[in-house]
Amino acid sequence: MSEKKTHRRDFLFTATYAVGAVGVGAVVWPMIDQMNPDASVKALASTEVDISSMNPGKTITVLWRGKPVFIRRRTQDEIAEAKSVSLKDLKHPEKDEDRAKNPEWLVMLGVCTHLGCVPLDQKGDYNGWFCPCHGSHYDTSGRIRKGPAPTNMEIPKYEFVNANTIKIG
Amino acid sequence: MSDHQYTPQSKFGKWFNDRLPLLTLANHLTDYPTPKNLNYWWTFGGILTFCLITQIVTGLVLAMHYIAHADMAFESVEHIMRDVNYGWLIRYIHANGASMFFLAVYIHIFRSLFYGSYKSPREIIWIIGIIIYLLMMAAAFMGYVLPWGQMSFWGATVITNLFSAIPLVGEGIVTWLWGGYSVDNPTLTRFFTLHYLIPFLILGLVVLHIWALHVPGNNNPVGIDIKKPSKDTVPFHPYIVIKDGFALLMFMIVFAFFVFYTPNILGHADNYIEADPLVTPAHIVPEWYLLPFYAILRSVPDKLLGVVAMLSAIFILAALPWLDTSKIRSAVFRPLYKQFYWILVADVLILGYVGAMPAEGLYLLIARVATAYYFLHFLVVLPILGFKERTLPVPLSITEPILAGSPNLATARENKRLDKLK
Numbered sequence: 111m112s113e114k115k116t117h118r119r120d121f122l123f124t125a126t127y128a129v130g131a132v133g134v135g136a137v138v139w140p141m142i143d144q145m146n147p148d149a150s151v152k153a154l155a156s157t158e159v160d161i162s163s164m165n166p167g168k169t170i171t172v173l174w175r176g177k178p179v180f181i182r183r184r185t186q187d188e189i190a191e192a193k194s195v196s197l198k199d200l201k202h203p204e205k206d207e208d209r210a211k212n213p214e215w216l217v218m219l220g221v222c223t224h225l226g227c228v229p230l231d232q233k234g235d236y237n238g239w240f241c242p243c244h245g246s247h248y249d250t251s252g253r254i255r256k257g258p259a260p261t262n263m264e265i266p267k268y269e270f271v272n273a274n275t276i277k278i279g
Numbered sequence: 280m281s282d283h284q285y286t287p288q289s290k291f292g293k294w295f296n297d298r299l300p301l302l303t304l305a306n307h308l309t310d311y312p313t314p315k316n317l318n319y320w321w322t323f324g325g326i327l328t329f330c331l332i333t334q335i336v337t338g339l340v341l342a343m344h345y346i347a348h349a350d351m352a353f354e355s356v357e358h359i360m361r362d363v364n365y366g367w368l369i370r371y372i373h374a375n376g377a378s379m380f381f382l383a384v385y386i387h388i389f390r391s392l393f394y395g396s397y398k399s400p401r402e403i404i405w406i407i408g409i410i411i412y413l414l415m416m417a418a419a420f421m422g423y424v425l426p427w428g429q430m431s432f433w434g435a436t437v438i439t440n441l442f443s444a445i446p447l448v449g450e451g452i453v454t455w456l457w458g459g460y461s462v463d464n465p466t467l468t469r470f471f472t473l474h475y476l477i478p479f480l481i482l483g484l485v486v487l488h489i490w491a492l493h494v495p496g497n498n499n500p501v502g503i504d505i506k507k508p509s510k511d512t513v514p515f516h517p518y519i520v521i522k523d524g525f526a527l528l529m530f531m532i533v534f535a536f537f538v539f540y541t542p543n544i545l546g547h548a549d550n551y552i553e554a555d556p557l558v559t560p561a562h563i564v565p566e567w568y569l570l571p572f573y574a575i576l577r578s579v580p581d582k583l584l585g586v587v588a589m590l591s592a593i594f595i596l597a598a599l600p601w602l603d604t605s606k607i608r609s610a611v612f613r614p615l616y617k618q619f620y621w622i623l624v625a626d627v628l629i630l631g632y633v634g635a636m637p638a639e640g641l642y643l644l645i646a647r648v649a650t651a652y653y654f655l656h657f658l659v660v661l662p663i664l665g666f667k668e669r670t671l672p673v674p675l676s677i678t679e680p681i682l683a684g685s686p687n688l689a690t691a692r693e694n695k696r697l698d699k700l701k
Contacts, residue, residue, distance in 0.1 A: 142455075145469065151459045171557050176461030178557045220557075224582060226440040227433065227559040243437065243563045244577060244638055260582050 151175075156279030158271065161215075169231045171220055174278045178220035178228050179266060180239075181276065184250065189213045191237065192251035202261045206251045209265055217268045217276060218252045224259035239263070307493070312512035313519050314499035316677045320390040321497070322526030323383050329527055330380040331485065335478050337373040345425065347471035349464035352427035353553040371542040377419050378545045379534050381568035384412060388596075393620055395608030396498040402600040404491040409597045411484050416569065418477040421470040428550030429560050435462045435470070437563060441576075444583040461556060501677055502609025511677040562637070570634030571627050575653070577638040578646040588650065595657050602657055604665025612671040616664055623656050 157174045159181060164170065169182040184192075192206040193213075210216045220228050220239075227243035234240030234247035236255045241248075246257030253262040268278045285306040287293045296302040344363050346355040359366035388408070391397050397405035424435045439456050443449040458465030496507055505511040513519070537545065545567060549560045565573050575592050579585035595602075610617040626649050633646040674680045 145455050145458055145465075147454060147457075147459050148465070151463075151465065173556065176459055176463045176556060224440075225437040226443075227437065227563065228557060229559075242559060242561050243433075258577075258580055258582060258585070 156277060159276045159278065160274060161276055162274035166214070171228075172278070174266065179278055180216070180218055180220040180231070180252075180263075182216045182231075183214055184210070184216055188237070188250040192249060192253075195249065195251075195253075199255075201254050204251075204253060204262055209251050209253070209262070212270070215276070216250075216252060217265065217278065219264040219266055221263065222246055222259055223254065223261045223263060224257070229263070309514065309516040311493065311515040312496065312508035313515050314497055314505055314677060315511060315513045315518075316499050316501060317497065317519065317522070318500055319522075319526055320386070320393075321499075322523045323387040323390065325523035326383045326527055326530050327380070327387060328485065329530075330376060330383055331478065331481060333376050334373065334380060335482070337369050337376060338475070338478065340369050341373055342475065345471075347425070347468050349427060349467050349554075352425060352467060356426045368538070371538045375534065375537040375542060375545065377422065378537070378566070378568065379530075380415065381419070383530070384415065385568070388412070389624065392623070393610045394498055394500060395502050395603070395605075395610070397600050398603065398608050399600065400495045401492075401498060404488060405600060406597050407484055407488045407491060409593075411481055411488065413593065414477050414481050414484070418474055418481070419566065419568070421474040421477070423550075423566060424467065424470050425474060426550060427467065427554045429552045429554055429558075430547045430550040430563070432462060432554035432556065433559055433563050434565060435466065438565075439466075441586050441589075444586040446583070463556075498608060499677065500609060500611065501674060501680075502607065502611070503673055503676070505677060509676075564635055567631065567635070570632075571630035572634075574630040574634030574646045575650045577634070578643065578650040592650075592653060595654070599657065599661075603661045604663075605661075605668065605670070606665070607670045607673060609673075612673050613664075613668055614671065615668045619656065619660050619664065623653075626652050626656070 154175060157172060157179075159170070159172050161170075161181060161183070164181070164183045166183050166185045169180055171178045171180055173179070189206070189210075192210075195206075197203040197205070206213070209218070222229050222241040222243065224241065224244055224246050227241050229239035229241040229246070229248060231239060234256075236247050236249035238250045238252060238255075239248040240246070241257065241259065244258050246259035247255050248259075248263060249255050251262075252265075254260070266278055268276055271277045285296075285303045287296045287302050292302055341359065344355065344359045344366065346352060356370070359370050361367075363369075391405065391408075420434070420438060424431045439453055439462065442452045442456065445452060454460065456466070457463065458469065496505075499505070508514075547564065552560075564570070572589050572592055576585045576589040579588050605613060605616065607613055610620055629645065630649045630653065633642045633649065636642040638646070
């Protein structure tokens with residue numbers, strides 16, 4: 111073929127490759143997507159927690175989607191400490207008001223944002239949480255203050271169903 | 280492969296070999312001309328094959344008793360240890376076998392680094408070896424998750440979370456790897472599947488590794504190209520077979536020592552506590568063979584860059600044949616490289632040590648210096664050394680230095696005559 115001319119065969123090749131690529135994609139995608147969370151995992155989307163017996167200064171840990179969630183009834187000192195921090199001192203600036211709608215209750219994922227360990231309660235240099243794995247320090251609002259973690263501990267979607275019950279998810 | 284033609288003796292052998300030349304292959308493997316000066320550092324290829332077969336055989340047996348389910352995995356491992364006949368032995372061989380495998384592979388890799396075995400024309404052998412090494416790490420990591428103890432669970436959590444460092448798609452990848460929103464049953468079952476698959480991938484790559492090796496033939500301690508077959512070579516069987524066999528026996532003594540006397544010394548006591556997603560153990564430390572890379576990960580204060588540094592530390596090895604600019608293979612004739620080589624060995628050992636220590640204070644400082652040096656060695660020292668170093672004269676053949684140093688007067692005279700002719 112010396113001249114640039116489109117032949118019937120070129121068309122057939124292109125058409126074959128195109129249909130072949132679609133076919134391969136249609137087979138490969140289910141193989142990949144089967145590894146994503148399945149329906150039974152997604153079904154465990156929300157958890158209700160009874161908080162009626164919690165006094166100030168107490169933390170409970172509940173499982174939500176296989177992950178620990180810290181629910182802490184904070185003391186007045188802790189709230190004051192969290193509110194007094196200047197945003198300039200924070201690696202991931204977030205106001206305490208935005209993290210705890212009801213300042214007495216801090217609800218957050220108990221998962222270190224570095225590599226996913228569970229930080230220890232009431233430890234570290236900022237009276238909040240301390241991750242034993244790689245040494246991240248969090249303050250009384252769960253904000254990262256020191257160490258390798260890039261962001262504050264995540265706040266999940268939650269609501270107060272009534273005065274004694276929190277619904278997470 | 281071998282150039283010479285082989286004809287089986289028996290009529291049936293000939294009939295069979297004409298249809299499937301397995302006997303030609305067997306003949307190639309036994310006659311395969313091997314440098315006669317190979318030392319014991321060259322026996323680790325055979326030892327590694329033994330390690331792979333051991334892991335596959337013991338792994339198959341363990342899989343007959345193990346249950347890959349988050350609620351039952353831990354108990355099924357205890358069931359293997361207590362109830363299954365010789366289950367304790369098989370599991371201890373498999374668990375310590377992983378460590379022995381890595382011990383042998385590190386010696387094998389550092390042998391290659393010392394004698395320049397990765398250099399032309401053996402780059403493909405080297406790169407296949409690096410891929411095998413990566414697969415070994417993946418297999419070892421996933422295997423460690425299967426007993427579903429505390430270290431299993433949290434090791435899996437930390438390592439899979441490394442992917443979350445990738446911008447934008449990181450979180451999605453981690454969820455995909457987990458099959459959920461945390462490490463859980465879907466993670467365990469897929470890790471079991473992959474742990475079962477990878478050894479067979481390694482086996483296939485080992486075949487390619489040996490195939491690629493048999494094209495140029497073995498490197499040797501002098502690091503020169505040799506004529507094959509010649510006075511510089513011996514047939515693989517029986518010479519190398521016996522030598523490899525003896526080294527393997529010595530290696531098995533070490534192996535047996537761990538299995539029978541200190542089967543848990545290389546593991547972590549925390550892994551005899553069942554996985555608990557609510558409690559992280561006080562110190563998460565990977566298995567000893569991953570510690571140098573763990574130290575590199577932790578020495579970088581940024582999450583993404585830490586992961587990048589750790590992966591680069593492994594992938595930089597694949598570029599080694601081109602980073603090392605020296606034409607001389609063996610460190611025997613490279614006085615400066617020899618010193619840098621031993622500094623690198625010490626550097627990696629130091630990284631391994633600080634990887635096991637908490638990442639703070641002096642340990643962190645040492646880890647940072649050692650990490651910097653690791654990259655300096657490959658990216659700066661090796662490329663420059665090839666141009667600056669004054670290497671020692673390399674002999675023309677393996678036999679030459681032996682004959683030159685011989686007290687035989689006739690040989691000495693002959694050598695002098697040859698020198699004049701040059």
